[in-house]
Amino acid sequence: MxxxxxxxxxxxxxxxxxxxxxxxxxxxxxxxxxxxxxxxxxxxxxxxxxxxxxxxxxxxxxxxxxxxxxxxxxxxxxxxxxxxxxxxxxxxxQGVLHANPAKGIRTPRSGRHLPKNIDVDEMNQLLNIDLNDPLAVRDRAMLEVMYGAGLRLAELVGLDCRYVDLIGGEIWVMGKGSKERKLPIGRTAVTWLEHWLALRDLFAPDDDAMFLSSQGKRISARNVQKRFAEWGVKQGVNSHIHPHKLRHSFATHMLESSGDLRAVQELLGHANLTTTQIYTHLDFQHLAKVYDAAHPRAKRGKS
Missing domain, CATH: 1.10.150 (DNA polymerase; domain 1)
Structure with missing residues (x-):
C-alpha cells in the first residue's frame, strides 16, 4: 500500500x-x-x-x-x-464533503444477462429422485422447496423448522435487508418436507435448521450448490443446475402461467418491480396475442 x-x-x-x-x-x-x-x-x-x-x-x-x-x-x-x-x-x-463528485459519472450500458431457466419437462426430470437414501430425500425436499417457493440460496439454507407450517403449506423466510416474508410452497413441497422430517432426527441435529449436512449441522450454501449440480448430472439434465436457476425457473413458469408481475414480485421478495422484469422472457408472439385480444384499437380486419 x-x-x-x-x-x-x-x-x-x-x-x-x-x-x-x-x-x-x-x-x-x-x-x-x-x-x-x-x-x-x-x-x-x-x-x-x-x-x-x-x-x-x-x-x-x-x-x-x-x-x-x-x-x-x-x-x-x-x-x-x-x-x-x-x-x-x-x-x-457526515459533513466531510460538500457534494458528491461521482454523481454525474456514468458507465456505458451493457446488455443485461438473462439467466436461462429450466423448462417444465426438464424440471420434472430433475425432481424425479428415488428414495434410495436419507440424503437423497433431503436433496429432493430442498429442490422442491426452492423451486416451489422461488427462494434465494441464503433463504433456503437459513430456513428453520419453526418457520414451516406444513398444515397451511406456508413458510417464513428472511430475505435481503432482514425483510421477512410468508410464502406458499405447494402440496408437492409439503409432501417432501414431511418425508425429510421423518428422517431428519437420524442426523442428530444440534439446532433448528430445516436442512442438515451429514454431520447434523446446518447445511452450507456451498454444499447445496454442489449437490444440486450433481443431481443435474445424475438425472441427465442438459444444463448446469444451480440454485439461482431454480429461482429463475420458478419466476418464469409463474409469469408464463399467470402473467401477474406484481404477484411474482411479492413472491420473489423484490423491492422494485424493475428487478422482477429481468425474469420475464415471454415471447413476442404471446405478448402480441394478449395485445390483440385486449386493446380496443387492435381489432384487425375491421374498418
Whole structure:
C-alpha cells in the first residue's frame, strides 16, 4: 500500500461499519462494498489523493479510466462506481464533503444477462429422485422447496423448522435487508418436507435448521450448490443446475402461467418491480396475442 493510502482507510472503515450496523446489509453485500472500496483506495493513492475531499469529478473519471484499463468489464465498472457513489454520499451526510463528485459519472450500458431457466419437462426430470437414501430425500425436499417457493440460496439454507407450517403449506423466510416474508410452497413441497422430517432426527441435529449436512449441522450454501449440480448430472439434465436457476425457473413458469408481475414480485421478495422484469422472457408472439385480444384499437380486419 502506498504511503498516502492509510489516511483514506478510516472513513471507509467507518462506512463499512455503517453498512453492517445501521443498514444491516447482507455479509456478501458488505464484502462486495469492501472489495470495491479497497481497490479504489489503491487507485486513489496512485493518483496522489491523500484524503477524500481531494477527489473531484476529473479524478473520479481518472479512477474509472484506470479501472477500465485494468480490464474491468462494464458491469464490474458500474458496480465499482456505484460503491464509490454510495460511499461519497455517506461522506456528504457526515459533513466531510460538500457534494458528491461521482454523481454525474456514468458507465456505458451493457446488455443485461438473462439467466436461462429450466423448462417444465426438464424440471420434472430433475425432481424425479428415488428414495434410495436419507440424503437423497433431503436433496429432493430442498429442490422442491426452492423451486416451489422461488427462494434465494441464503433463504433456503437459513430456513428453520419453526418457520414451516406444513398444515397451511406456508413458510417464513428472511430475505435481503432482514425483510421477512410468508410464502406458499405447494402440496408437492409439503409432501417432501414431511418425508425429510421423518428422517431428519437420524442426523442428530444440534439446532433448528430445516436442512442438515451429514454431520447434523446446518447445511452450507456451498454444499447445496454442489449437490444440486450433481443431481443435474445424475438425472441427465442438459444444463448446469444451480440454485439461482431454480429461482429463475420458478419466476418464469409463474409469469408464463399467470402473467401477474406484481404477484411474482411479492413472491420473489423484490423491492422494485424493475428487478422482477429481468425474469420475464415471454415471447413476442404471446405478448402480441394478449395485445390483440385486449386493446380496443387492435381489432384487425375491421374498418
Amino acid at each position: 502506498t504511503p498516502s493510502a492509510p489516511s483514506l482507510q478510516p472513513p471507509v472503515d467507518a462506512f463499512l461499519r455503517y453498512l453492517k450496523v445501521e443498514r444491516q446489509l447482507s455479509p456478501l453485500t458488505q464484502i462486495s462494498y469492501s472489495r470495491q472500496l479497497q481497490a479504489l483506495i489503491t487507485l486513489a493513492a496512485e493518483l496522489g489523493i491523500r484524503e477524500w475531499p481531494m477527489l473531484d469529478v476529473a479524478k473520479v473519471r481518472q479512477l474509472a479510466a484506470r479501472s477500465k484499463r485494468a480490464g474491468l468489464q462494464s458491469s464490474s465498472l458500474a458496480l465499482r462506481l456505484s460503491a464509490l457513489r454510495s460511499f461519497l454520499d455517506w461522506l456528504v451526510s
